[in-house]
Amino acid sequence: MAEQKATNVHWHDGEVTRADRNTLLKQKGATLWFTGLSGSGKSTVAVALEKALIQRGHLAFRLDGDNVRLGINKNLGFSAEDRQENIRRIGEVAKLFVDAGVIVLSSFISPYRLDRDNVRALHNAADMDFIEVYVECPLEEAEKRDPKGLYKKARAGEIKNFTGIDDPYEAPENPELLLKTAELTLEQEVDAVIKLLEQRGILAAA
Amino acid sequence: MAEQKATNVHWHDGEVTRADRNTLLKQKGATLWFTGLSGSGKSTVAVALEKALIQRGHLAFRLDGDNVRLGINKNLGFSAEDRQENIRRIGEVAKLFVDAGVIVLSSFISPYRLDRDNVRALHNAADMDFIEVYVECPLEEAEKRDPKGLYKKARAGEIKNFTGIDDPYEAPENPELLLKTAELTLEQEVDAVIKLLEQRGILAAA
Numbered sequence: 001m002a003e004q005k006a007t008n009v010h011w012h013d014g015e016v017t018r019a020d021r022n023t024l025l026k027q028k029g030a031t032l033w034f035t036g037l038s039g040s041g042k043s044t045v046a047v048a049l050e051k052a053l054i055q056r057g058h059l060a061f062r063l064d065g066d067n068v069r070l071g072i073n074k075n076l077g078f079s080a081e082d083r084q085e086n087i088r089r090i091g092e093v094a095k096l097f098v099d100a101g102v103i104v105l106s107s108f109i110s111p112y113r114l115d116r117d118n119v120r121a122l123h124n125a126a127d128m129d130f131i132e133v134y135v136e137c138p139l140e141e142a143e144k145r146d147p148k149g150l151y152k153k154a155r156a157g158e159i160k161n162f163t164g165i166d167d168p169y170e171a172p173e174n175p176e177l178l179l180k181t182a183e184l185t186l187e188q189e190v191d192a193v194i195k196l197l198e199q200r201g202i203l204a205a206a
Numbered sequence: 207m208a209e210q211k212a213t214n215v216h217w218h219d220g221e222v223t224r225a226d227r228n229t230l231l232k233q234k235g236a237t238l239w240f241t242g243l244s245g246s247g248k249s250t251v252a253v254a255l256e257k258a259l260i261q262r263g264h265l266a267f268r269l270d271g272d273n274v275r276l277g278i279n280k281n282l283g284f285s286a287e288d289r290q291e292n293i294r295r296i297g298e299v300a301k302l303f304v305d306a307g308v309i310v311l312s313s314f315i316s317p318y319r320l321d322r323d324n325v326r327a328l329h330n331a332a333d334m335d336f337i338e339v340y341v342e343c344p345l346e347e348a349e350k351r352d353p354k355g356l357y358k359k360a361r362a363g364e365i366k367n368f369t370g371i372d373d374p375y376e377a378p379e380n381p382e383l384l385l386k387t388a389e390l391t392l393e394q395e396v397d398a399v400i401k402l403l404e405q406r407g408i409l410a411a412a
Contacts, residue, residue, distance in 0.1 A: 015257045021267070024260060051221045054230060059265070061227070061306040072278075072298035075291075085281075092278035093299055100267040100308055 021101035027058050028202045029098035031123060032193065034107045035116060035172060036135030037164050038150055039142035041181035045135060045189045046107040052190050053103060058203060061097060063090060064107040078161060084115055091119030098128045103202065111163045113170040129202060133193065134175035139164050141182050227307035233264050235304035236408045237329060238399065240313045241322060241378060242341030243370050244356055245348035247387035251341060251395045252313040258396050259309060264409060267303060269296060270313040284367060290321055297325030304334045309408065317369045319376040335408065339399065340381035345370050347388050 022028050032049075034042040046062050053060040069076075073089055076082040087110055097104040110116050116132065123130035142164065143151040154162035161167040177196055179189050197203045228234050238255075240248040252268050259266040275282075279295055282288040293316055303310040316322050322338065329336035348370065349357040360368035367373040383402055385395050403409045 015253055016260050016266075020260055021265065024263065024265060047221055054222050054226055057230065059227065059230060059307065060222075061302075063302070067302075071301060072295055089278055089295075093302065095277060096267075096269070096273075096299065097303075097306070100303070100306075101265065102306055102308075 018099050018101065021099075025059055025101045026204055027101065027103060028129065029101040029103065030129035030131060030197070030200075030202045031094040031098055031104045031106060031119075032131045032133055032197075033094075033110070033116065033119065034105065034133045034135050035110045035175075036181075037137055037139060037142045037169055038109055038162075039145045039147055040135045040137035041179075041189075042107040042109075042135045044186065045133075045179065045181070045193070046105040048186050048190050049193055050105055052194065053203075056203070058103060059101070060103040060105055062105045062107060063093060063097075065109070068093075068108075084112070087112075087115040087119065091122050094119070095122060095126060095128060098123070099126075103197075109163050109169070111167065111169045113172070116172070129200065131177065131196065131200070132172050132175040133177045133179060134172045135179050135181055136171070137181045224305050224307065227305075231265055231307045232410055233307065233309060234335065234408045235307040235309065236335035236337060236403070236406075237300040237304055237310045237312060237325075238337045238339055238403075239300075239316070239322065239325065240311065240339045240341050241316045241381075242387075243343055243345060243348045243375055244315055244368075245351045245353055246341045246343035247385075247395075248313040248315075248341045250392065251339075251385065251387070251399070252311040254392050254396050255399050256311055258400065259409075262409070264309060265307065266309040266311055268311045268313060269299060269303075271315070274299075274314075289318070293318075293321040293325065297328050300325070301328060301332060301334060304329070305332075309403075315369050315375070317373065317375045319378070322378065335406065337383065337402065337406070338378050338381040339383045339385060340378045341385050341387055342377070343387045 034046055036042050043064055050060045050062050068090060073086050076086050090106060090108060094104045094106055120130045146152060150159060150162065153159045154165040163169050177192065179192065240252055242248050249270055256266045256268050274296060279292050282292050296312060296314060300310045300312055326336045352358060356365060356368065359365045360371040369375050383398060385398060387395065
């Protein structure tokens, strides 16, 4: 026998349920999955939304490329395989947070449809809300903003496989929400998300 | 240039702080790290503690071998390298939960001192509470209980590298709390943990 694989494990229900935690927090844990080009405004809207939710007494938490890449995924690079594993792990972490009752704001380029759909399927299989928010911004506009100077480096060939330049971005076909950041104010974007959360019963109406 | 590694990333402070979430939840996020032999009673006390905390209005969430091994760590086996990566990822997930304000109950054998100390160091570096709880139980007693029948399989050679049988368990030298489960009732164990949490300011005193 070579190696013991994780075969002896099973779900451990315990005595506290997800519903108990939702009741405690007066909200329903859910994953909001922001996807879009670098510079499209994903983090900006996630930051503002997190603040708006906390101010309303709701527990929200952001997962983003910056904090995840320095922590759980610091042993991953940007190869195709590592990008896929990056999104897989984030999806699993998000699920744990939803189980804990938290509203997770996940903010990653996540350019590949298959990877996002896998995370959606994981949530669906566990009867958890997965809300895909397409933060849409024309490439020219995102490149003009270039808040981290990454497009410049990609155009100069200093970064390879950069989404939108020499790696594809596969736009969502049926996102739960479309935010055109070149046309909306930040306040309008936040309001649109909160309205959707209320409609879906994630937040109790005020 | 071969592969872009995670070098362009930095911590994204956003506008909501850990302190804001702690204030919202009226508690201080913290990791309780239960360690001990298979069958020592780690999960039993974690399940009971989670229930006691939720009943008191505190947000607690368990990470355990069962749910983590089926999710984020389902691509890991039980080789030395994979066991180390298993604990590393769990430590990083725990940190994210602490950042979110949650009291994390982590319940894994986690037999190696170095792996546990690495998780402790990660928490310390972020000024986060890491509370190691040694769930101590004599091997003979744990083997007698054998709730999952794993010791029997290990003795029969059907499972290799089983902690306590043909792989070492390195007991904590200075755990924040020692629970001798062969000598205490479950209620006494839960009370001891809650008292410690109150003393450390994780829970506001009732």
